[in-house]
Amino acid sequence: MARGLWLVLWLALLAFAFSGVRFELAGIPVRTLRLNGNFVREWWWFISQGVGITFQLSLVSILCATTLAFLSALAGLSQVAPLSSLSALYVSLMRGTPLFLQFLFIYQALPQLGLVLGSFASAVLALTLNYGAYMSEIFRAGIQAIHRGQTEAAYALGLKPWQTMWRIILPQAFRIVLPDIGNQFIAMQKDTALASAIALQELMGRARQAGLPRQHFFEALVVAALWYWLLTLILSFFQGRLERYLTR
Incomplete structure (x- = not known):
């Protein structure tokens, strides 16, 4: 109280x-x-239209990043040297360079090699590669958290290694890593603001477009901040319910 x-x-x-x-x-x-109330009333809806693009970008990127992270974690844990070394190089490279640089590299540098992507596709690729690297470590830790005795028991029952992984290890590991994936989704939703640097009209991009030319960037940022805050509160609420469900 x-x-x-x-x-x-x-x-x-x-x-x-x-x-x-x-x-x-x-x-x-x-x-x-x-705050300039006239500006807020006039441009609130224009800025707010970026919320849909922000959420869409976050959702597509987290699905792609989760898939990539899972594959990278399996490769990193494998005994196949080319796969494990490739996974280690990918994780080190993505975690060792800023996300902002990765946005600019994909959108502005790759066209020099003939690979031209639109703003949305570039943002999805940058977020997928970056968060996939961080989430790869989450998946790896989740898989390794399963006691080795369960693997040995599965082998004793005649299960093959791939059957043990899919039927015994992964279902338990997913329960462990799911809350962390929720945290990554919340963080990614805010990192989509970097996509405004590559001309994507998401929430931050619309705030910049409305505020800068009219010298009311302060008001525009306040509107964007309120939306980011609201999205974070909503996602945190559902994540909390998911964690309580998994605990039971």
């Missing part, structure tokens, strides 16, 4: 900080921030 009351208080103070009120505190003039 007390925590809820404090949360309401902090939200009220946050709203007051953007109210534009002027007052004196111990003789010192104080002025809170003031």
